Amino acid sequence: MAPAISRRGFIVGGTLVGGGLVLGFALRPWSNLPAARALVTANGGTLLTTWVKITPDNLVTVIVPHSEMGQGVHTALPMMLAEELDADWSLVRMEQAPADPAFANGGLARGYLRGDASIPALLAGPSDFAFRKIAEFMNLQITGGSLSVRATGVDGMRRTGAAARWMLIQAAAAEWGVPAVEITAEKSQLAHAPSGRSATYGELATHAADFDPPGELPLKPREAYTIVGTSKPRFDIPEKVVGQARYGVDVLLDGMLYAAVRSCPVFGGSPASFDTVAVANRRGVKKVVAIPGGVAVVADNWWRAKQAVDALEITWQEGDGAQHSSESIYAGMEQALDAGKLEQDYGFGDADQALRGAVQVVERSYRVPYLAHATMEPMSCTAYLKDGELQIWGGFQDGLGARSFAAKSAGLAFENVTLHHTAMGGGFGRRGSTLNFLEQAIAIAKQVDAPVNMLWSREEDMTHDNYRQASVARMKAGLDANGRAIAWLQEFTEKHDPEDATWIAYGIADRAARYVNGTDPIPFGPWRSVDNSHHGFFIESFVDELAYAAKRDPYEYRRELLANAPRHRLVLDAAASMSGWGTPLPKGRGRGISLKESFGTIVAQVAEVSIGDDGQARVERVFCAADPGEVVHPDGFTAQIEGGIIYGLTAALYGEITIENGRVVEKNFGDYPMVRLADAPKIEVRILPSGARTGGAGEPGTPPTVAALANAVFAATGVRIRSLPLRRHDLRAPVEAEERKLG
Amino acid sequence: MQITVNGNLIELDVEPDMPLLWALRDEIGVTGTKYGCGVAYCGACTVLVDDKPVRSCVMPISAVEGKTITTIEGWNHSDTMARVQAAWVAHQVPQCGYCQPGQIMAAVGLLLETNDPTDAEIDAAITNVCRCGTYTRIRAAIHAAAKGA
Numbered sequence A: 001m002a003p004a005i006s007r008r009g010f011i012v013g014g015t016l017v018g019g020g021l022v023l024g025f026a027l028r029p030w031s032n033l034p035a036a037r038a039l040v041t042a043n044g045g046t047l048l049t050t051w052v053k054i055t056p057d058n059l060v061t062v063i064v065p066h067s068e069m070g071q072g073v074h075t076a077l078p079m080m081l082a083e084e085l086d087a088d089w090s091l092v093r094m095e096q097a098p099a100d101p102a103f104a105n106g107g108l109a110r111g112y113l114r115g116d117a118s119i120p121a122l123l124a125g126p127s128d129f130a131f132r133k134i135a136e137f138m139n140l141q142i143t144g145g146s147l148s149v150r151a152t153g154v155d156g157m158r159r160t161g162a163a164a165r166w167m168l169i170q171a172a173a174a175e176w177g178v179p180a181v182e183i184t185a186e187k188s189q190l191a192h193a194p195s196g197r198s199a200t201y202g203e204l205a206t207h208a209a210d211f212d213p214p215g216e217l218p219l220k221p222r223e224a225y226t227i228v229g230t231s232k233p234r235f236d237i238p239e240k241v242v243g244q245a246r247y248g249v250d251v252l253l254d255g256m257l258y259a260a261v262r263s264c265p266v267f268g269g270s271p272a273s274f275d276t277v278a279v280a281n282r283r284g285v286k287k288v289v290a291i292p293g294g295v296a297v298v299a300d301n302w303w304r305a306k307q308a309v310d311a312l313e314i315t316w317q318e319g320d321g322a323q324h325s326s327e328s329i330y331a332g333m334e335q336a337l338d339a340g341k342l343e344q345d346y347g348f349g350d351a352d353q354a355l356r357g358a359v360q361v362v363e364r365s366y367r368v369p370y371l372a373h374a375t376m377e378p379m380s381c382t383a384y385l386k387d388g389e390l391q392i393w394g395g396f397q398d399g400l401g402a403r404s405f406a407a408k409s410a411g412l413a414f415e416n417v418t419l420h421h422t423a424m425g426g427g428f429g430r431r432g433s434t435l436n437f438l439e440q441a442i443a444i445a446k447q448v449d450a451p452v453n454m455l456w457s458r459e460e461d462m463t464h465d466n467y468r469q470a471s472v473a474r475m476k477a478g479l480d481a482n483g484r485a486i487a488w489l490q491e492f493t494e495k496h497d498p499e500d501a502t503w504i505a506y507g508i509a510d511r512a513a514r515y516v517n518g519t520d521p522i523p524f525g526p527w528r529s530v531d532n533s534h535h536g537f538f539i540e541s542f543v544d545e546l547a548y549a550a551k552r553d554p555y556e557y558r559r560e561l562l563a564n565a566p567r568h569r570l571v572l573d574a575a576a577s578m579s580g581w582g583t584p585l586p587k588g589r590g591r592g593i594s595l596k597e598s599f600g601t602i603v604a605q606v607a608e609v610s611i612g613d614d615g616q617a618r619v620e621r622v623f624c625a626a627d628p629g630e631v632v633h634p635d636g637f638t639a640q641i642e643g644g645i646i647y648g649l650t651a652a653l654y655g656e657i658t659i660e661n662g663r664v665v666e667k668n669f670g671d672y673p674m675v676r677l678a679d680a681p682k683i684e685v686r687i688l689p690s691g692a693r694t695g696g697a698g699e700p701g702t703p704p705t706v707a708a709l710a711n712a713v714f715a716a717t718g719v720r721i722r723s724l725p726l727r728r729h730d731l732r733a734p735v736e737a738e739e740r741k742l743g
Numbered sequence B: 001m002q003i004t005v006n007g008n009l010i011e012l013d014v015e016p017d018m019p020l021l022w023a024l025r026d027e028i029g030v031t032g033t034k035y036g037c038g039v040a041y042c043g044a045c046t047v048l049v050d051d052k053p054v055r056s057c058v059m060p061i062s063a064v065e066g067k068t069i070t071t072i073e074g075w076n077h078s079d080t081m082a083r084v085q086a087a088w089v090a091h092q093v094p095q096c097g098y099c100q101p102g103q104i105m106a107a108v109g110l111l112l113e114t115n116d117p118t119d120a121e122i123d124a125a126i127t128n129v130c131r132c133g134t135y136t137r138i139r140a141a142i143h144a145a146a147k148g149a
Helices: A029-044 A073-085 A107-114 A129-136 A148-176 A201-208 A302-311 A326-339 A351-356 A399-410 A436-447 A458-463 A532-549 A554-561 A566-579 A634-653 A703-717 A737-742 B020-028 B079-090 B100-113 B119-125 B135-146
Strands: A011-015 A021-025 A052-054 A060-064 A092-096 A183-186 A189-192 A197-200 A257-263 A270-275 A285-291 A294-299 A313-317 A343-348 A360-368 A380-386 A389-394 A417-421 A452-455 A471-479 A485-493 A510-516 A589-598 A601-611 A617-627 A682-687 B002-005 B008-011 B046-049 B052-055 B068-070
Touching: A021 A148, A021 A201, A052 A148, A052 A201, A060 A073, A073 A092, A073 A148, A148 A183, A148 A189, A148 A197, A148 A201, A189 A201, A197 A201, A257 A302, A257 A436, A257 A458, A270 A285, A270 A294, A285 A302, A285 A436, A294 A302, A294 A436, A302 B020, A326 A471, A326 A485, A326 A510, A351 A471, A351 A485, A351 A510, A360 A532, A380 A436, A389 A399, A389 A436, A399 A417, A399 A436, A436 A452, A471 A532, A485 A532, A532 A554, A532 A589, A532 A634, A532 A703, A554 A566, A554 A589, A566 A589, A566 A601, A566 A617, A566 A682, A589 A703, A601 A703, A617 A634, A617 A703, A634 A682, A634 A703, A634 B135, B002 B020, B020 B046, B046 B100, B052 B100, B079 B100, B079 B135, B100 B119, B100 B135, B119 B135
Parallel strands: A060 A092, A257 A452, A389 A417, A485 A510, A617 A682, B002 B068
Antiparallel strands: A011 A021, A021 A052, A052 A060, A183 A189, A189 A197, A257 A294, A270 A313, A285 A294, A343 A510, A360 A471, A380 A389, A380 A452, A471 A485, A589 A601, A601 A617, B002 B008, B046 B052, B046 B068
């Protein structure tokens, strides 16, 4: 299934000033590449292109168009290129691409959509959401959707590495006057055994640029990998353990000032008036300025700015948002579902008809609250506007999108905005498309004649996030005489993405999902795994309830429904086996199982919980099996799954953003607590690469976790958790004997 | 007033209630120590004061006058710190890395006090938040550093 790729459309090569090869993977190379050259020449005196350069010193530098937020993409993508190039890994370097369209990862999608290139066979097909996501991310430098390795790596890095290798071999063949087939390439060295000649990649790189690679080059078979599939030490770690990584908050510029802000506690509100007299004479305070939704104090030290902004007397124009509360929002969601004007999410067969024919119908409702991202680094950004040129420093998941947003916000042309990437103190979706903090930083820059480093306090960060939506789900299933599910209907509020978040792998022919939007007045933002985060809870809690309704073991029950989903069943089996499923546990402990595919990776988890004297659940162990198709960096993948599980546990145990009078009640970690080391379970991860298309790593660990935990609580206590977080439930509460018996 | 930061004697002219964190970051320009919550919950701001871990976001500068401060940049502080940092690399602990200076300083403080801590001692001493969820690796790295790895 070799992909058909139009020849010159994808790979473009060129020479570097001072010698060497640049090689890019681009659709419009004739317009893109010169722009890229000019940009990076100004920056470092050396030319780069979209993906890789090979210099006479025999270094291979891979240009990565995605942001590093600890997910390891700055290491994994170079590994994929170096593999096909047969580069010596110790001679491979990484640079992050500037926020410039020449480095946009959407080029792939644009090409496919415009017909510049055929869609590779492996991307075709209605069920491949990777492709649709690429299409959505056109012309953006998105780092999200667990896509970096899946799209940029698979479709860009590998092919570019193979093309560079081919060109180097042609150059060696021409210089030495020998057939190309007799030349070997290994560890950044070319050799011709019959004549005993050899050269480094660097020595032949300039000459290699003369050759035009064919459109289709074979990629290495998996068995031949020496780099991909190993766990190379991450490039970004050494500086992070000595305090040298520079985050948005750490920007330090000549003459720079610091800003602290206070935004209207009600969403959509703004300052009606504020009195600066009280703070104008405070030490270090330089200026008090109005900004969108709030007020900023600029000072020579952030603490001084923060003290002053807290002391400001501000009268707020709260606006219509003040009427909302969590309870009124939930009530509105229930009413919207009652009204029954739902849109179809997906539908196969006839779920309504099948429900009417069922022997037993099970109906349950679930709900989840709003969640904040709570990145460890609160929102921060440094901006400096001088002579019509805006410079921005900060951590962004989509550098190009941020630059474009900044240009609009400042009323400048795109070309007059420069974005300097810093390290990101956590992303999880927060630093992507939701840029209210950037808007404020730019408003400050417009009013202050100096670079200003704006940092939100934790309280501002928690109360002015863009939140994972609250959502209500009503689940209905029909069982046949044997208890097997034959009909499935999910109705829910607030669909965002990804589109397949509600999909189930279970073999239920008549199934449908329907939703209603417009019930959520609170700012939304993608939160690690987005809609999967709650659909994993709804779907997998409900399947668990069906198993008990059918008086079946929850693992066996799922397994039988996966007869035609062998990859899912293998993963489920592995998690069950790892956990010792079915073996006795001490009294008061329970195991819960859960399965959710998201972002192309299938993940099953078993959580083992105990219940403390305080009536709260303690997660003892989590066993996780995952099939990401192919894994590029096993240790990095494992780390992402471990982190995804902890993120899910924090949400399940503690996570709740409450709205009262249009305001967020929770202000800091004291009332929005986090799982800490002492609460963290032992986690075992087993990777089961099936060889299918590479799936994501950053997000798929999170969706199964909440249900695994809730199902384990039921097994341990007989208390069925249908709303989150768990800390709102007293697990010592008596439950009806009948239900308990089923556990 | 004077404090010693990573072996350097620093003269400061700041308000006595300015937290040590902001003196370090915005007055001295040592930015490895991070702000996370401002209320001593998350520990991103952990530094050593006379070799004891403290949360610098709530520590008034007046309370550390004349004392010796070690931050994540104090690479030559001790063999213990070097071992902890090496173990952090060997176990590939950091993800985003923002909380890790605080995690590392808390771990150094623990190991200076307790050569070979038990899991329970680690649980009690390392209360720092890591939103990326690197806890399993933090625990393993502390054990490794304690054993000299």
